[in-house]
Amino acid sequence: MITWTDEQRALRAAAVDLGAAAGKDHLDRDAAAEFATEGWALIRESGLLGLPFPAEHGGLDADLLTTMYVLEGLGESCRDGGFAFSVSTHMVSTGIPLRRFGSAELKQRYLPGVCSGGAIGAHAISEPDAGSDMMAMRTTAEPDGDHWVLTGSKSFVSNGPIADTFVVYARTGKPGSPSAISTFLVDRDSPGLRVGTPIAKMGLRTSPLGELFLDGVRVPKANVIGSVGAGFLILDHVMKWEILLSFVINLGEMEHRLRRCLEYARTRKQFGQAIGSFQAVSTKLVDMRVGVETSRKWLYDTAEKLTARRNVTTDIAITKLVVSEANLASALAAVQVFGGYGYMTEYGIEKDVRNAVAGPIYSGTSEIQRQRVAAMMGL
């Protein structure tokens, strides 16, 4: 069990306060599919976007575990799940690959914007015909003097419509080869880059998502993150952080949801007694608790193992499977516990289901995570 210091607790408390404020009017924004611009201004002011980044670039120099602990607090208090998702997407999409693989010059130029939130980040990976099979991507980068020329299109770019900086993964080698993908940092105002309009979706509606079109976009060679051909391994590193940071927010959301359901089950009476006294209801709450505890264990154990510099390829896949599916099960159970009220939009319970459905899809589907575990077992 991890013992948190006063400093870590203070950071988390700040995130809890921030999340409550940023989540204000979440139902209206969900209905309108609007990003919380006021919430973004608040989180920029707080400095929390710089949690895992070096102080010399404006960050807070927090380690992985601290960053997760603080973001769990954000998830616990922020009822705007789309906003929290955009926050983690911003941190991991541009900041994490830069922090680990970026040149000194790229860090100097771009990390301050990541830490302050002045330059919203997004990464562009999936394509119309290359989702789970990222090695089949068709977006290409061709060398031309001091530049690379990027051509192609990307789908499902979270934060795309509001992003200032994109990390674009494109093919530079033989199709299918693990050394065929490279990683490029691309400014939104680059000639030839066009951001599509926000795409309507089932959940996480307050986190804008769109397409990205690259028509001969010239990117300086200095904007390559890591070495040419290292894109697959860079993305593998980014996905570890994305899964830990994004899904620890889900853990916070599950904790909040469980508390809300417990309170309701203790006070809502039917047949003359609290509904929580019926085993059919209490077992749902127990399953929600098991989901919370199992998720916590996998998230923090995997983070500790990663911090200890051990290989977590299998662990991260299991973590993602466990937490995303527990979150979805928890959200569905909450609707059932609240019955008709849970189904009504005004209670904000049904929104959690729509949000949670995305979990087993993004950052590698549940099917892909199982395939990864199978591959690691030599199958």
Place this chain on the structure above:
Amino acid sequence: MDADRITEITRYVVAEFAPDVRPDELDPDFDLLDSGVVDSLGLLRLIAWLGERHDLPVDELDLDPAEFRSVRAIDAFVESALLKGATP
């Protein structure tokens, strides 16, 4: 270059990714990645195996797929990582 390590890496690659090939048939300079012998998931398995076998902090090393392109390249990667004292 470490001949014993090259033999060991060759045996692993053949056993895991090319079971129809005899170890002595695999050229140590054969391109494992572009040939499709080692795909993306295979690369992750290979890296995990190297990390366990040689106690390397693979998640902390600045990995480049080119370092895993052939048996000889993998051997050079391991040697370099061990020489660095397994620090990034």
